[in-house]
Amino acid sequence: MLLPDKLPRVGTTIFTVMSQLATETGALNLSQGFPGFDCDPALTALVDEHMRAGRNQYAPMTGVPVLRERLAQKTAEQYGVSYDPDTEVTIVSGATEAIFAAVTAVVQPGDEVIVFEPAYDSYVPTIDLNGGIPVYITLTPPDYAVDWSVVEEAITDRTRLIMVNTPHNPTGRCWTRDDLDQLARLVQDRNIWLVSDEVYEHILFDGRTHQSLMTHPVLRDRTFVVGSFGKTFHITGWKIGYCLASAPLTAAFRKIHQYVTFSTVTPMQYAIADYLAEPARYQQLPAFYQRKRDLFLAGIANSRFRSTPAEGSFFQCVAYDAITDEPDYDLAIRLTKEIGVASIPTSVFYHQQNDYHILRFCFAKTDDVIQEAAERLSKL
Numbered sequence: 578m579l580l581p582d583k584l585p586r587v588g589t590t591i592f593t594v595m596s597q598l599a600t601e602t603g604a605l606n607l608s609q610g611f612p613g614f615d616c617d618p619a620l621t622a623l624v625d626e627h628m629r630a631g632r633n634q635y636a637p638m639t640g641v642p643v644l645r646e647r648l649a650q651k652t653a654e655q656y657g658v659s660y661d662p663d664t665e666v667t668i669v670s671g672a673t674e675a676i677f678a679a680v681t682a683v684v685q686p687g688d689e690v691i692v693f694e695p696a697y698d699s700y701v702p703t704i705d706l707n708g709g710i711p712v713y714i715t716l717t718p719p720d721y722a723v724d725w726s727v728v729e730e731a732i733t734d735r736t737r738l739i740m741v742n743t744p745h746n747p748t749g750r751c752w753t754r755d756d757l758d759q760l761a762r763l764v765q766d767r768n769i770w771l772v773s774d775e776v777y778e779h780i781l782f783d784g785r786t787h788q789s790l791m792t793h794p795v796l797r798d799r800t801f802v803v804g805s806f807g808k809t810f811h812i813t814g815w816k817i818g819y820c821l822a823s824a825p826l827t828a829a830f831r832k833i834h835q836y837v838t839f840s841t842v843t844p845m846q847y848a849i850a851d852y853l854a855e856p857a858r859y860q861q862l863p864a865f866y867q868r869k870r871d872l873f874l875a876g877i878a879n880s881r882f883r884s885t886p887a888e889g890s891f892f893q894c895v896a897y898d899a900i901t902d903e904p905d906y907d908l909a910i911r912l913t914k915e916i917g918v919a920s921i922p923t924s925v926f927y928h929q930q931n932d933y934h935i936l937r938f939c940f941a942k943t944d945d946v947i948q949e950a951a952e953r954l955s956k957l
């Protein structure tokens with residue numbers, strides 16, 4: 578019997594390859610995007626408390642009410658935008674599930690979906706599984722800016738969805754208000770929805786403010802805003818994310834979510850709800866990560882790597898043209914084996930593996946790991 582392959586373009590992801598190689602070789606792992614330090618013990622204590630209090634059965638399909646309410650409250654305080662916790666807020670098992678449910682809710686076979694690349698790796702397989710057609714807008718270094726006339730040309734009668742990600746993985750670039758205005762201009766008279774992946778909403782540097790699509794009046798009602806507590810509270814292993822969207826979009830989203838996971842882990846939702854009570858816990862993130870970014874940049878300042886400081890996220894891209902003309906994939910493997918520093922080649926984020934000789938390093942690591950990695954890279 579021949580097993581049909583629904584995702585023929587997908588093999589083992591680079592994240593698995595690099596992390597496995599880092600483990601085998603004992604390399605410093607700056608490849609995969611997860612914190613190399615633990616979350617606040619106050620947060621795990623809250624989980625313990627809720628587990629002992631017997632909150633261990635299925636949560637409601639939409640998420641526990643107190644978490645939806647606190648998230649709506651936080652969103653209103655932060656962005657001045659209100660979402661109804663009952664009809665417009667859904668807690669899911671990670672941003673990845675939210676992206677899957679949102680894309681599945683709107684994409685029909687043959688629909689075109691605009692994807693800015695380099696792109697986070699789950700977008701295109703999700704579009705493919707729904708029979709959608711990815712239409713790529715290629716962003717290039719050093720600034721990865723969006724040329725809105727190119728986007729305008731890419732839009733057709735079959736365009737149904739545009740995928741947005743700000744702050745951006747892997748480039749660390751953040752959209753400006755002007756980007757939102759340009760997007761609004763293009764979609765306002767068309768039947769186009771938006772998925773806005775904003776998992777790094779709290780990680781912006783040098784005084785920047787996050788431009789959430791929800792804050793734009795034209796965009797708010799046509800956007801699935803996707804977030805993740807994993808990135809905000811250093812708990813990527815808990816896989817808890819959420820979707821904020823207008824009531825009709827949320828209804829469509831929940832139809833999918835209920836048959837993917839139905840509901841999300843209960844005691845963690847209660848713990849996060851309690852933990853959200855102190856805004857300082859997420860408000861200090863820009864300073865926390867900016868210091869780490871700067872530590873990494875200072876560490877490679879005298880090396881032959883070149884970089885534009887990341888505007889947000891916990892990734893720093895660096896160009897290595899001055900060192901070698903090897904393909905980025907080969908160099909990432911070689912650096913892991915030879916100097917013990919694992920990174921991600923940015924070509925993997927392009928559908929045709931465009932190689933601009935740039936590696937992505939995750940600086941969500943302890944200071945000693947960042948310093949040691951930078952020292953090793955500086956010797957090249």
Ligand SMILES: Cc1ncc(COP(=O)(O)O)c(C=O)c1O
Pocket residue numbers: 610670671672673674697742745746774776804805806807813816817818
């Ligand atoms: C841009 C982006 N979106 C989504 C995710 C996935 O988030 P989660 O772990 O909550 O599924 C990640 C994780 O690396 C990411 O970088």
